[in-house]
Amino acid sequence: MYYLDRILSAIVLMIAFYVIFFIGKLVHGLIHKDYQLNEELVEKDNPALSLAIGGYYFGLVLAIGGTLVGSELGLMNDLMDLLIYGLLAIILLNISWFICDKIMLHKFQITDELIRDRNQGTGAIVCGMNIASGFVIYGAVSGDGGNIWTATVFWGIGQIMLILAGVVYGFIVPYSLHQEIEKDNVAAGVSFAGAIIAMGIIIGLVAECNFFSWWNDLPRYLIISILGLLMLPGIRFLTDKILFPTVNLTDEIANQEVPNVGAAYIEAFSYLSAALLFYWCI
Numbered sequence: 001m002y003y004l005d006r007i008l009s010a011i012v013l014m015i016a017f018y019v020i021f022f023i024g025k026l027v028h029g030l031i032h033k034d035y036q037l038n039e040e041l042v043e044k045d046n047p048a049l050s051l052a053i054g055g056y057y058f059g060l061v062l063a064i065g066g067t068l069v070g071s072e073l074g075l076m077n078d079l080m081d082l083l084i085y086g087l088l089a090i091i092l093l094n095i096s097w098f099i100c101d102k103i104m105l106h107k108f109q110i111t112d113e114l115i116r117d118r119n120q121g122t123g124a125i126v127c128g129m130n131i132a133s134g135f136v137i138y139g140a141v142s143g144d145g146g147n148i149w150t151a152t153v154f155w156g157i158g159q160i161m162l163i164l165a166g167v168v169y170g171f172i173v174p175y176s177l178h179q180e181i182e183k184d185n186v187a188a189g190v191s192f193a194g195a196i197i198a199m200g201i202i203i204g205l206v207a208e209c210n211f212f213s214w215w216n217d218l219p220r221y222l223i224i225s226i227l228g229l230l231m232l233p234g235i236r237f238l239t240d241k242i243l244f245p246t247v248n249l250t251d252e253i254a255n256q257e258v259p260n261v262g263a264a265y266i267e268a269f270s271y272l273s274a275a276l277l278f279y280w281c282i
Contacts, residue, residue, distance in 0.1 A: 020090070055131050063133075066141040104125070108182060121186045132162055132197045133159070136162065143210040162200060166192075169196075238270070
């Protein structure tokens with residue numbers, strides 16, 4: 001009987017999850033009225049927007065899914081948490097998209113790049129930013145002991161760390177990311193997306209714990225996030241010297257006529273692998 005109750009509760013929670021996910025889809029459509037999603041994805045086969053929206057949907061799954069992590073408080077209480085924190089997750093993820101537009105890629109308009117230019121480099125970055133933000137929100141809303149305000153504060157700090165990760169990445173690569181993206185350099189977008197997702201993994205998974213007090217939890221959150229930032233230059237150096245010992249990674253990404261997207265995937269993989277290893281070790 002116990003297992004039957006758990007199965008029935010799981011089915012109810014999954015249905016509620018998909019309802020909230022659908023709300024997240026509708027909210028995104030209401031915000032972005034400057035294009036018709038179905039028309040761009042199905043009729044125009046827009047690969048850039050497909051990347052961006054795929055990242056948004058994945059980030060939405062992570063963000064809403066964080067509300068299901070924690071102690072079981074009974075079906076009604078779990079449904080209430082899913083509703084409250086799920087809606088909060090939708091709001092925060094869409095604000096994260098806005099932050100990506102106005103801060104991370106401030107030198108041009110994301111919508112123009114995705115719709116008019118069908119720029120897949122931009123699509124990769126927006127995809128990465130949404131997934132990274134999804135991880136951040138996942139950590140912020142998961143666990144027990146917190147509330148809406150603690151979740152929002154941890155999300156806010158996490159977004160600052162993602163922005164700083166973008167700044168650090170700009171220092172460690174000897175080319176202008178914005179210039180490369182404007183040239184439709186998909187490889188540059190994929191590499192940057194990998195770094196941002198890796199930072200999101202570190203920030204989000206480290207926050208996946210019960211909240212006890214600001215004095216207890218905030219210093220740990222900040223210290224580990226800063227260590228994650230400091231890790232990025234080392235990962236790129238090791239990727240260049242170990243995985244590509246006979247070539248220069250920068251030349252493959254930005255200094256040749258046709259950028260090497262395969263090399264970019266390997267660089268992105270290196271960041272993601274290092275983030276998981278970092279999390280497992282701490």
